[in-house]
Amino acid sequence: MPPPPTAGSERAVPPRAGDRVIETQGLTKAYRGGQLAVDRLDLAVPRGSVFGFLGPNGSGKTTTIRMLMGLIEPTAGSARVLGATMPGAGRRVLPRVGALIEGPALYGFLSGRDNLLRFDAADPTADPRTRAERVGRALERVGLAAAAGKKARAYSLGMKQRLGLASALLQPRELLVLDEPTNGLDPQGMREIRALVRELAADGTTVFLSSHLLDEVEQVCTHAAVMARGRLIIQGTVADLSATVLGSRGSGRLTVTTPDPADAVRVLKEQGVTDLRVTDDRVSGELPTTAGPDGQEPWELSDLNAALVHAGVRVRGFGAERPSLEDVFVHLTGEGFDVAG
Ligand SMILES: Nc1ncnc2c1ncn2[C@@H]1O[C@H](COP(=O)(O)OP(=O)(O)OP(=O)(O)O)[C@@H](O)[C@H]1O
Numbered sequence: 595m596p597p598p599p600t601a602g603s604e605r606a607v608p609p610r611a612g613d614r615v616i617e618t619q620g621l622t623k624a625y626r627g628g629q630l631a632v633d634r635l636d637l638a639v640p641r642g643s644v645f646g647f648l649g650p651n652g653s654g655k656t657t658t659i660r661m662l663m664g665l666i667e668p669t670a671g672s673a674r675v676l677g678a679t680m681p682g683a684g685r686r687v688l689p690r691v692g693a694l695i696e697g698p699a700l701y702g703f704l705s706g707r708d709n710l711l712r713f714d715a716a717d718p719t720a721d722p723r724t725r726a727e728r729v730g731r732a733l734e735r736v737g738l739a740a741a742a743g744k745k746a747r748a749y750s751l752g753m754k755q756r757l758g759l760a761s762a763l764l765q766p767r768e769l770l771v772l773d774e775p776t777n778g779l780d781p782q783g784m785r786e787i788r789a790l791v792r793e794l795a796a797d798g799t800t801v802f803l804s805s806h807l808l809d810e811v812e813q814v815c816t817h818a819a820v821m822a823r824g825r826l827i828i829q830g831t832v833a834d835l836s837a838t839v840l841g842s843r844g845s846g847r848l849t850v851t852t853p854d855p856a857d858a859v860r861v862l863k864e865q866g867v868t869d870l871r872v873t874d875d876r877v878s879g880e881l882p883t884t885a886g887p888d889g890q891e892p893w894e895l896s897d898l899n900a901a902l903v904h905a906g907v908r909v910r911g912f913g914a915e916r917p918s919l920e921d922v923f924v925h926l927t928g929e930g931f932d933v934a935g
């Protein structure tokens with residue numbers, strides 16, 4: 595597939611309809627003697643998206659990624675990556691894809707830096723003259739520069755995960771496929787990886803990442819697909835997924851803490867907030883669904899806060915509870931987000 599006609603400043607142009615970097619049809623995997631690990635999966639990942647592949651433990655995420663990367667053969671169905679059919683086109687396509695799959699294969703007796711030098715040397719397209727520089731940059735990007743000289747067997751799980759990610763970042767890629775990239779990281783490490791994913795996406799890389807953490811996907815992804823027991827439950831933009839539960843649940847509830855509850859109720863009512871309740875210095879209400887008081891513009895939470903402040907209401911606390919992807923999941927499956935049986 596030719597690259598899309600989006601370069602430099604034209605990057606903001608939305609992807610062409612049908613411009614998908616990953617597309618599967620009826621993709622199915624049955625392991626020997628087991629139930630279906632992936633069951634007739636139709637996945638469509640638009641170019642330029644940060645796509646969250648979400649599902650509880652055992653729902654088939656890694657199995658899907660292994661098929662996408664040509665590491666295992668599907669039992670049925672097909673998978674296209676960057677327009678080419680896998681696993682057949684692997685040699686041609688995989689150099690344009692950076693991948694981090696469960697437990698990166700590292701040499702424990704080599705330092706982090708030497709592991710990356712080896713990975714880079716295994717890439718026939720990588721210029722040896724710029725190898726050290728490339729490796730240095732990748733270590734820098736994942737926050738491993740200081741620990742680069744340490745043997746990989748002495749790395750913590752989070753450090754190994756970072757090193758695996760660095761190996762996926764040695765070359766600029768069109769597509770990054772990351773299986774649970776924040777697995778084993780502490781909260782600070784998770785934030786760093788999320789920031790990195792956003793940065794890569796801003797540079798135009800499509801990022802496909804699996805996760806069993808709903809809030810992580812909510813924070814970093816533009817699109818998501820939700821899996822349960824090998825089946826696709828829903829896919830679309832994160833906003834659309836949230837909207838599927840809005841119909842039944844409203845947009846969420848707002849709570850304002852103020853010494854002026856009566857004024858707050860009046861202002862919030864004008865702003866379209868319904869079901870207003872007052873308990874001492876707390877006013878809570880149901881947020882308007884889609885449009886602001888004029889019925890046109892989409893509203894923002896900050897508008898409500900501004901309206902309160904503008905009317906002289908002393909706002910001491912302001913918080914909203916929106917339906918989360920977890921709500922979406924429970925709403926669609928009727929199950930909690932637990933390990934698949
Ligand atoms: N090599 C294998 N042989 C047999 N069954 C397997 C194999 N790998 C995975 N499975 C089974 O396939 C199903 C899906 O597993 P998979 O690893 O794809 O899930 P996952 O969504 O990646 O889970 P996690 O969040 O725990 O990584 C599970 O029921 C698992 O037990």
Ligand SMILES: [Mg+2]
Pocket residue numbers: 655656657696773
């Ligand atoms: Mg997995």
